[in-house]
Amino acid sequence: MKTKSFLEAADVDRILDAAVAEASANSWAVTVAIVDDGGHLLALRRLDGCAPMGALISVEKARSSAIGRRETKGYEDMINNGRTAFLTAPAYGFLEGGVPIVVDGNVVGAVGVSGVKSDQDAQVAKAGIAAL
Template sequence: MLTKHVLGVAEITQILAAARAEAEKNQWAVTIAVADDGGHLLGLLRLDGCAPVGAYIAVEKARTAALGRRESKVYEDMINGGRTAFLSAPLSGSLEGGVPVIVDGQVIGTVGVSGVKADQDAQVAKAGAAALKG
């Protein structure tokens, strides 16, 4: 039988706090979503001023990163690179801003962020994911 790490309430809170701190440091109104390794929502925080659609997009970015076990930007790059057939894949968050949370080489969850420019979303998401690395 295999054993794996999972995100608990303490870790979800830590990820959200780190991502929120990065967003607020830069004065970015974003939504931050934390999902488990299957893409199921565990925590969501929509900062003041973020458009409601940000909540939907952040969750989908987190789900995409979980299902693919990689940053959601990989899919955006594939499509932008001409692999348009990938648009038919069952992923709604194929935009930069979803990143995996990796512990002991395994994806145990993801962080999705939406609300500002794509690279800024990714910056906030990476800050959240890095919160568990020490």
């Protein structure tokens, strides 16, 4: 049996604080969601000025990234390149901005961000993860 890493509360706080700092440094009103490896919500912070829809979208981006074990940009690219049938898959976060948290080669969770351009959402998510 293998030993599995997991996110602790202090890890989640560190990721969330770094992601919020990146968004704030760029004056971006976003929502940041962090999930565990099963896509279960661990933290959510909606910054002032972010539309309420950002809370829903950020969670779905994080969930899709965690359970799919990849960045959600890959799904968006696949759909944009013509594989529209993928839109019928039983998930909803197929826009860039969901990034898996990988520790020792294993996905332990993901960060999803929504509120600005998709590449900027991903930038905020990656800044949060880099704090680990």
